[in-house]
Amino acid sequence: MGAxxxxxxxxIVADRLFYEHGFEATSFADIAGEVGLSRGNFYYHFKTKDEILDAVIAQRLxxxxxxxxxWEQASTSPRDRIRSFVQILITNRTKIVAHGCPVGTLCNELAKLEHAAKDDAVRLFTLLRAWLSRQFVALGREADADALALHLLMRSQGVAALATAFGDDAFVRREVADMEAWLHAQCPADRPPETCRPA
Structure with a gap:
C-alpha cells in the first residue's frame, strides 16, 4: 500500500473509532492496530492525534x-432536497441508535474538552445550516429560512440523542414522519414556492 x-x-479508521468510542478514548495504538501499522510507520504519516483529528474533520467536510x-443534482425540488436530509435519520438509524449523530457527538466532546479543533468541527453544522437555509429560501421562506434550518437541525439532533438513549428504532421512524409532515406544512406541495410565507 502506498503512502x-x-x-x-x-x-478512515480514525474517523470510525472517534465516532464509535470517542476522540479522547481512542489512542494511537488503537488506530495503528486496526490499520496494521507499527508505531514507527504510523508516526511517518501523523505525529499527533490532533493531526489525525484535523484530517478526520476535513474528510467529513x-x-x-x-x-x-x-442531493442538488438529484432533484430540482428544494422540498425533496430537505427530505433527503431528514431521511438520513432512517438511512443511518442503526449507527445512530448505537452511537448517536457523528457530527453532534464530535462537537459535544470537543466542546467539553475545550479542544482547539472544536470550532473546526462546528463547521460541519454550519455547512448543513447554510445548505438547509438555501433550500428554505428556494421554498419561498426567505424571511425565516435560517430559523427553519436551525429548527430542523435541532430536531434531527434531538431525535438522534433520544434514539441513542432509548435504543428505539420505531421512535426514529415516527419522528422522521412527523418532521416530513412539518416540512410539508411550511409550504404545501400544491402551492408555488413564491406564495409560501411565514404566518
Missing amino acids: RKTREQIV AHTRAMLEA
Missing part, C-alpha cells in the same frame, strides 16, 4: 459537501 493510501486508511451536491 497516500495508507494515510487515507488511517483517516468533504464527504458532507459531496452528499449535498449529490
